[in-house]
Amino acid sequence: MDSNLLEYPNAAIWYQKIRDVFDFDQNNDIIARDLLYSLRKNIPVENVINSLQNRLKKKNLIFCGAGPSLQPILTIMVQILEKHRENFFIIAADGATRCLNELTLYPDLIVSDLDGITPDQLQNNLNSGCIASILGHGDNIPNIHRFKSILQTSPNLICTTQTTSRYPIINPGGFTDGDRGPFLLHHIIPSNYPFYMIGYDFEDKIGKYSKPNLSTDQPMTDFKRKKLKISQDLFDELQQNHSRNLIFINSPQQCERFNLMN
Template identity: 35%
Template sequence: MDFGLWENYYKQILDDFGFERKDDEKTAQVLDDILFDEGCLTLEDLYEKINFSNRFIIFGAGPSLKKHIKKIKEEYDLTKYVLVSADGATTALIEEKIIPDIIATDLDGKIDDILYANTMGANLVIHGHGNNLEAILKYTPFFDNVLGTTQSQAHGNLYNFGGFTDGDRAMFLAIALGAKELILAGMDFGDRVTKYSRPNIENETAKADDIKLKKLEYAEAFTSWIAENKDVKIINLKL
């Protein structure tokens, strides 16, 4: 999604959630500065790392995730797919002894698991926004093989492929990397959250709060936009 089109959605998101663009831009600049100092991946670098396939599996952190991981392990040859986890879904994959090729994260999942996956070869796509400045400062320097993204104007070392939540941003990233098939696992867009997306909840799942529900609505809308506007086959395992 080019920025001119994305900016229309972005302005709506800012209004709907009461976010400040200047806060997104501040965090983006901090992330860009860290990546300049520490080194980072370009999109071309990432493509070279994963160009063994144009078929991607995107793992979201919805209630169906573990069921879908089991199905995928039994029915799919994972060596033929690029595996992309959306932040907290990384923990579920590690529990099943799977290391994703890419983790799309704004660093609110379990950092220890994301760090472990990174040391085992996972590439990170770290997203900076107005609410994660502290996490960007604290954790980004500890990771290797990082590509940076922003939801405001791309600049410096940062990209903006489109998308709002970790899951739909992972889908837009996959398209930027040449995906022709997207299999969606754990992408439920329902009214429940899991311990993988909200590590502090007491039970395995809990009812999503109003903000999370609104985010899931955007994620579903962007998934539909991709299906309608991009030359990519989408298989949602929830259906």
């Protein structure tokens, strides 16, 4: 697949909306993008995109956010996921990777801006055959340096930016770790594939898997609430403008939907 096909046409519009809310410094985002470019400029991205596309075929797509409902829902699902692992393609939003690993599950794709997992955790998952989509932005430049050896050498990376793309650094759309996964795969997989969304909680608490140093869920902050509102708006755009079927599963009762998948 041509990497240009993964560019989201409304990305610049959303980026301006996000900057209007958070006053992010575009210059710092460009610095982060160019830092990723310096590490990846000699590594074509098409091979890993094609590998990702091939792995997705005829799979049930499970997107794991890092919200408070993730662990209880995964605990219910883990036997199904293990027994029928070949039928599922699991996408972890950053720190959700740790929850999956605790249940001896490895995601097929990690979407991260490098603040929810450690270099060792990322490398261990890459060693299992995982692909990772890594965002560079102005606030995670120190983390890009911390993960430099992985970013410079791993073939199984798709590196992204939230500002103007610079090949092989692309901009498939999205904002948070949780919504950039659906936006990336939106370009790759036919629209009749449902996206099953677990651990996506938009109220009350910040999940303990959001950051490596958390051991319990945390009270919602104004900053996080604003981020989640934009994430919800982005999901609405996928559903309303692009006919994506996003099925949110955040209670044990809703796990019964998985009976349709076995």
